[in-house]
Amino acid sequence: MPDQAPAVRLTSITKRFPGVVANSDVNLTIERGEVHALVGENGAGKSTLMKILYGMQRPDEGTIEIDGEQVSFKTPADAIERGIGMVHQHFKLADNLTVLENVILGAEPKKRGRIDFAAARTRIKEMSDAYGLHVDPDLLVEMLGVGDRQRVEILKVLYRGARVLILDEPTAVLVPHEVDELFGNLRDLRAEGLTVLFISHKLDEVLSVADAISVIRRGTTVATRLDPSEVTSRRLAELMVGSELPTPELHESTVTEDVQLDVGGLTVRSPEGRTIVDGVSLRIRRGEIVGLAGVEGNGQSELIETIMGIRQADAGTVVYGGDDITQWSTRRRREAGIAYIPEDRHRHGLILEGTIWENRVLGHQTQRPNVRGPWIDRRGARRDTTRIVQEYDVRTPGIEVLAASLSGGNQQKLIVGREMSGDPKLLIAAHPTRGIDVGAQAAIWDHLRQARANGLAVLLISADLEELIGMSDTLHVILRGRLVAEVDPRTVTPEELGSAMTGAGGTQ
Ligand SMILES: Nc1ncnc2c1ncn2[C@@H]1O[C@H](COP(=O)(O)OP(=O)(O)O)[C@@H](O)[C@H]1O
Ligand SMILES: [Mg+2]
DSSP: OOTTSOSEEEEEEEEEETTEEEEEEEEEEEOTTOEEEEEOOTTSSHHHHHHHHTTSSOOSEEEEEETTEEEOOSSHHHHHHTTEEEEOSSOOOOTTSBHHHHHHTTSOOEETTEEOHHHHHHHHHHHHHHHTOOOOTTSBGGGOOHHHHHHHHHHHHHHTTOSEEEESSTTTTOOHHHHHHHHHHHHHHHHTTOEEEEEESOHHHHHHHOSEEEEEETTEEEEEEEOGGGOOHHHHHHHHHTSOOOOOOOOSOOOOSOEEEEEEEEEEEOTTSOEEEEEEEEEEETTOEEEEEOOTTSSHHHHHHHHTTSSOOSEEEEEETTEEOTTOOHHHHHHTTEEEEOSOIIIIIOOTTSBHHHHHHTTOTTSTTSEETTEEOHHHHHHHHHHHHHHTTOOOSOTTSBGGGSOHHHHHHHHHHHHHTTOOSEEEEESTTTTOOHHHHHHHHHHHHHHHHTTOEEEEEOSOHHHHHHHOSEEEEEETTEEEEEEOTTTOOHHHHHHHHTTOSOOO
16 A cells, blocks of 8 residues: 555545435545645535545445545444544533543453453553543543543544544534644644544634645535645635625614713723723714724723623713613613623523523523513513524524534524614624624624614624724724724724734824
């Protein structure tokens, strides 16, 4: 067998389901020892292709070669035999077993007819050391967080001798620091000579970890083996959707004279007495989107949390529709029509262990259609959840599934849909389109534009400078807790905005 044969070569793979061609003439080459990212929109056919490589689906046409040799997998056992392992989008661990038991389940080492736990333990220890996948083998899986569960899944696959590891949207369920840890693990695996095939539609992540990138659109590979140092996330996104991207932009102004939010001299200090928000004053009128640009950690999070009543102001006032709400509770603010898309959707936006419809109620448990008298109105809430799922194109098998099972983009659409319901007057939107696919991003921009035309006042925070420039009527720069500049979103460039954010160079 020649050394240079690729780890995996898929040729002309076609897979049809009734009424759908999931894969159509797919060609893909994965070299040994690389981290290869496969990107594509929801429904593009990524999971189907990986299931074919893992022996869970049979292709209708096409061939699979492993290390240069043609194979035909009837079941995953055949694929495992050839060193292919897969971690699915939804984990398949047994909660009531320990890490060790889960890892060896179905592949138990035996000694005189009994399970040789000592041998298993040694092997797992060696693997976790080699790949930096540290999880206590004796803990019950139900005690583990998502990041650790994922490491157990990876260990399980490696334990069966995988040399090619397929990860289907591994980051969808992770919070940012867990994503960093996972990427560290992937680099360690690569260093040990393993090959990783990793699915994602989060392009920034892909660019940071992949050695090569392939793009799949409507079931077919439209670009393969792109070099991440030579491609931008915008270009990848265009390949994914097959056309030029919608751009964030506002059309004619809808700004009125009515001030909806008037923040005056707002100051917030840390428990240690450090000033985090320093005398911020800003106004948002009905029909206006006010953008706030800043490098993370310059007080923007604390500012919006104070406007939401999650934090207390040390000085200054928050006036909403003419009422001084500085002392109001968060619940009262929400009831008065302030909607909130939080920065960290896993920590503040959703209960991942709750169903989709329960998440519809979250934060809105005192509002119609979720309540009737003193009671939660389950029927009303369920009906309205169905409406959100349709209007915001939340891809889910139903409203009874757990929020954790949705992809990150679909979780975000659910949050945006929930927050836009009930006719809010003010929306505090932190990174409303972060981490979601380009189609969903364009849809959220549309919703924002429509709501703005109907008189919604919006405070927009985003790390995406094009979004901030395109979607703001008025644009402030926050630096070390102070509003240091106001720039004209019609003329400012991302570069100029970027330097204003770091306090470099003169701005207008
Ligand atoms: N088992 C199946 N039966 C019927 N249709 C399927 C099946 N699996 C996937 N599909 C369809 O094939 C297409 C590609 O799906 P999938 O491979 O899951 O896409 P992705 O992982 O890129 O989101 C979708 O239209 C999906 O509905
Ligand atoms: Mg998929």
